Amino acid sequence: MANTYWSEKTLQLLRRMNNFYLPGSCRPNCLRFEIDGAQVGWIPPRVVLLLARFPEVFSPPHGGAVSLCPILNSYGRRSEAVDTVLQTLRQDESLTCLKGWRDEKYSVMPKFSDAPLMWMERAATSLFGVKRYGVHINGYTVSDSGEVSMWLARRSPSKQTYPGLLDNLAAGGLAAGVGIKQTLVKECQEEACIPAATAEKARPVSTVSYTYEDEEGVFAESQFVFDLKLPLDFQPTVGDGEVQEFYLLPIEEVKEMLASDDFKPNCAMVVLDFLIRHSFIEADTEPYYQEFVEGLHQTL
Amino acid sequence: MANTYWSEKTLQLLRRMNNFYLPGSCRPNCLRFEIDGAQVGWIPPRVVLLLARFPEVFSPPHGGAVSLCPILNSYGRRSEAVDTVLQTLRQDESLTCLKGWRDEKYSVMPKFSDAPLMWMERAATSLFGVKRYGVHINGYTVSDSGEVSMWLARRSPSKQTYPGLLDNLAAGGLAAGVGIKQTLVKECQEEACIPAATAEKARPVSTVSYTYEDEEGVFAESQFVFDLKLPLDFQPTVGDGEVQEFYLLPIEEVKEMLASDDFKPNCAMVVLDFLIRHSFIEADTEPYYQEFVEGLHQTL
Incomplete structure (x- = not known):
């Protein structure tokens, strides 16, 4: 046995x-993180609040999702705009994950087989629930x-x-x-x-x-x-x-x-x-x- | 490549x-099949309607679930009561799966590691979405x-x-x-x-x-x-x-x-x-x- x-x-x-x-997780309260209508992650409620400070990058929450502003319509524009936000958020003491900033670029896409829609600093991916x-x-x-x-x-x-x-x-x-x-x-x-x-x-x-x-x-x-x-x-x-x-x-x-x-x-x-x-x-x-x-x- | x-x-x-x-499946319209408060399957809507004819075995749908009547409080009683219902339903021409009746008893339990709560004829398991x-x-x-x-x-x-x-x-x-x-x-x-x-x-x-x-x-x-x-x-x-x-x-x-x-x-x-x-x-x-x-x- x-x-x-x-x-x-x-x-x-x-x-x-x-x-x-599992029951009790933050999942029911997370918003979908969407780019061009496709889900690429899950954003916890406290991160949603922080992102509201950057309306030129993140559209206001809508239908259970936070999206990148439509003007950010290329891999390069999205990556740079989000990176600028993250560089600012690094000053926020509450975001301990960003203390582990690594200068490592991770691809962001709905599935592994999809073309990347942007890159994101590795240490920030958990803020967006990006895979x-x-x-x-x-x-x-x-x-x-x-x-x-x-x-x-x-x-x-x-x-x-x-x-x-x-x-x-x-x-x-x-x-x-x-x-x-x-x-x-x-x-x-x-x-x-x-x-x-x-x-x-x-x-x-x-x-x-x-x-x-x-x-x-x-x-x-x-x-x-x-x-x-x-x-x-x-x-x-x-x-x-x-x-x-x-x-x-x-x-x-x-x-x-x-x-x-x-x-x-x-x-x-x-x-x-x-x-x-x-x-x-x-x-x-x-x-x-x-x-x-x-x-x-x-x-x- | x-x-x-x-x-x-x-x-x-x-x-x-x-x-x-996948989107479009019957899942959102299925009722959970529960025994003693534990889910053991998914019952499609058309089967729920058929089961309503046997109130001495299946309690009326409640909170998104169909349950076995509480009086059926043992492995043997549950198995026999459901088997009697299924023998009757075999006459129903619309239930093509029951034409494949095999006289093979399958265990019904929430997870493989749980003790079986009843047995069910193999050919009937798809009516209840039993694993x-x-x-x-x-x-x-x-x-x-x-x-x-x-x-x-x-x-x-x-x-x-x-x-x-x-x-x-x-x-x-x-x-x-x-x-x-x-x-x-x-x-x-x-x-x-x-x-x-x-x-x-x-x-x-x-x-x-x-x-x-x-x-x-x-x-x-x-x-x-x-x-x-x-x-x-x-x-x-x-x-x-x-x-x-x-x-x-x-x-x-x-x-x-x-x-x-x-x-x-x-x-x-x-x-x-x-x-x-x-x-x-x-x-x-x-x-x-x-x-x-x-x-x-x-x-x-």
Whole structure:
């Protein structure tokens, strides 16, 4: 039988990471963020109030939506006008997310397959509930006797977000105009000193999608997931300082750690997805099997 | 680059199989089907009208829900009372789904992890939008040079549903009280004459979930997905007559066939899930990659 404590903790993780869909979330009070009539995000009520100070950029709320002014009719005009607003809002002490300003441009579009309508500073996306995309890489080894181990990173204590917690081998956000595999190769190189020729062997296997809210806003994210089977003698090493240490752990130990609070939550979801795809969880003995898969792919 | 025609056809498949969530579906007009205050399904308006003829079993609609009468306070009482109603409704010519009566009992519960509150005849579940669970098995081979091929079944022309269309190696619904692996072994044996010792090697890898409506009702389904790697010299053979023929096809050919109308739609979804997990679809070149994964796991 499955470990009940583990199952419950894992279900709680998925619920927390999808709390935007749960009763009691700010969702019913959010306004849709629309560009040219298409929804690209969800704006929490307190942000709506702040945006009212910039009527030359944001039209007054209408029909449950906040839209960009129609005069902002190109990718460049929209991006620059919103960026100017955000530069002003950075002075606002209450917007803690903007203290994490990164000078990273994220594409804004209704769906990943749509052409971007503008770019937005990464740190501001949660104010608008704009969907962010990234890449996460499961690094693993298989011993001669078939035992699977997984490489995990421990985040640097100086990281802005989730300092000191466990992370996947490498991961990173998709900046505007940069490809998925390109981001993967770059992050593998920068964070773990994995040569491009090795990183290129990573295989696309899944996505993990979720939406949560916290005091900083609405986080709607989809991660493209890759598996990278590494040689037994390969050793990732600390690169740009985002990681303090790498560990190679037996998969059962990794599984147990999912139920600790030692994991960056979205990385724990990527590991759970790995455990399911690689048959480390049995459909008959894990009562939440179907709910686990469901919780990894919430996007409606 | 991905084949645009293939991508669009595959996206259409996923939209059709999730049309209950799309604008224009009967969902806003459905009533929740509740037992003991917990939702277990969605009842379309025309079925609500029929149920009004049985006030000793179904309480009058209240607050957007139809409930079983409180006197039906046990698994056995609920199951028998509803079964009696359904036996009467079988005479109703307009309920075409009940012509497919199978004498198969399906468990009814809010979530898979909850204790069943009653059983219901399989053919009636779409009248109540009660969730159905099943097992689908991807049978595949890997040649010495690494080429993957997949076993597909062509359904018998005399099957009640989707006659003559392509299907997974084996599949079947989860009857009340029967385990997932147990169902898998049974279906492999009955449909494809796969010995239990071989079927047991199937590995749990995923679920595929979707909800569609058609003239017969609301189909809310989750399939537990297993991969079964078969020896190159293994040959499934026709068993109970549900299948007319088995084919072993190169994976690229299977992929192309997803865009034909030759597949039973939910089996095509199971194949798409296989293609994604086994890296036959690239995240960078398939524009709908993220939407494909999302479309395979719609349950909110």
